[in-house]
């Protein structure tokens with residue numbers, strides 16, 4: 270089980286790393302870090318031959334219809350989906366409990382959206398998602414999501430209502446004219462909780478309430494759960510189908526024999542550096558990598574599937590979910606790199622900012638602002654610059670506004686923690702940032718000139734967001750990026766089977782959630798639908814459960830688009 274963290278709240282962990290201490294840009298001290306270099310030609314550890322676990326080491330056999338591996342959002346949805354088809358379901362999880370983090374969840378056409386009168390052209394969103402990924406995905410999966418996610422969200426909402434868990438639509442999405450997100454993001458919360466998010470502290474909100482509520486339902490409906498039970502090897506039968514999964518620890522293995530199917534719902538591989546080196550070397554550039562519970566997402570079942578004849582999605586690099594720390598360290602003010610130079614239009618989402626930051630010298634960038642920052646942040650919010658860049662919007666329910674007090678309190682904490690530096694002159698600020706003072710002074714002078722002119726000749730930023738840096742004290746927040754999830758994975762198709770390298774399904778082996786591939790194009794995670802990782806975990810989790818149990822997904826009503 271996890272603490273309460275949003276996908277855009279990772280500063281506590283990131284801040285713990287001395288490599289990103291704000292006063293001394295450590296990356297400048299030496300050579301390009303080894304991990305950023307191109308991988309050497311090597312034999313990857315998963316390519317080494319594996320021996321089948323001998324029958325003598327198997328101490329117990331459990332027979333069931335469907336085995337689900339992983340008790341995250343995708344796994345509990347899969348277990349429920351299969352159980353509701355009448356299958357006998359066994360859910361195995363390697364840790365002692367369920368896993369969750371964050372809580373923004375995409376769905377198209379849910380009852381919440383209908384009740385709130387939200388009308389969107391969902392087909393247009395799919396087309397934008399496809400173009401975001403340069404068309405390099407299995408489009409069929411995106412249309413499947415578009416048609417089924419609303420019904421799957423409604424299914425989760427009904428289940429949660431029985432446990433006093435409520436849902437709303439997130440209003441903190443980005444609504445700028447050139448970069449626009451959609452009101453498709455749902456989140457769950459316990460009734461009577463505060464939705465304030467002062468410096469990342471909140472309880473009873475997000476997937477920490479959704480996942481246990483769904484697991485409770487699953488267990489009530491008869492799903493059998495085994496915790497501290499890591500899956501380690503698939504057993505493939507003579508006809509090539511997956512017959513069983515072996516789990517547990519050496520000397521005490523259990524064989525879970527599945528009559529109908531095995532579902533991989535074991536999450537992504539972001540905590541496996543070797544896999545990132547192989548499939549997403551770009552992701553190694555981030556300042557931090559975090560997950561809750563920590564290091565559970567090590568790609569175990571990807572490797573097991575590869576060893577059983579499956580393949581990874583064909584498209585490389587895999588997409589990675591990389592976000593900035595929110596709040597004082599990533600507002601939409603002037604951004605400068607470690608040379609003290611401006612390098613972008615700051616009117617963009619957190620994912621794009623993280624990615625362009627990594628491309629700057631030594632991956633370092635700052636946001637610079639002045640004494641009038643609170644009013645200026647308000648004008649940024651009023652101009653629809655949003656999408657989780659502000660703390661005061663993190664759990665902003667539909668119909669409410671930006672929370673100024675949360676923003677002020679969080680900025681003060683950022684200063685205390687040394688993530689934002691403060692100075693009485695630009696020269697002093699530059700010293701604290703470790704950037705050349707003369708360059709910073711020039712950059713600020715140019716920016717102020719453009720602000721006065723009311724036109725950003727250099728990067729085309731909207732006039733309303735061009736606020737000068739004039740009045741002491743001056744502030745600089747270090748942009749800190751964190752890898753939250755890998756969003757590429759095992760080769761799959763709309764039957765949700767794992768496929769081999771020749772696109773043939775591996776019999777009885779299914780995949781859903783972040784372990785699955787072919788959904789996102791290369792490199793970037795599409796934030797235009799905030800919460801797409803969770804959205805597909807919920808939707809494809811349920812659908813994989815139905816399919817593995819032998820049911821038809823036609824019974825999940827299609828959204829009319």
Ligand SMILES: Cc1cc2nc3c(=O)[nH]c(=O)nc-3n(C[C@H](O)[C@H](O)[C@H](O)COP(=O)(O)OP(=O)(O)OC[C@H]3O[C@@H](n4cnc5c(N)ncnc54)[C@H](O)[C@@H]3O)c2cc1C
Pocket residue numbers: 274275276277278279338339340341342343344361362363364366367368369370371372373374375498499500501534535536537559560561565566567568569570590752753754781782783784799800801802803804806
């Ligand atoms: C701080 C943070 C916030 C985030 N916020 C958001 C957000 O708001 N919206 C969003 O869309 N995405 C968010 N993400 C990403 C998102 O949480 C994940 O991509 C998503 O939860 C994956 O769900 P899943 O069910 O596929 O996998 P997981 O939730 O990772 O569940 C997989 C489970 O499988 C278990 N497991 C792994 N290997 C084995 C094995 N060998 N045997 C048995 N069990 C195994 C793991 O222990 C785990 O419990 C966030 C990520 C982070 C780090």
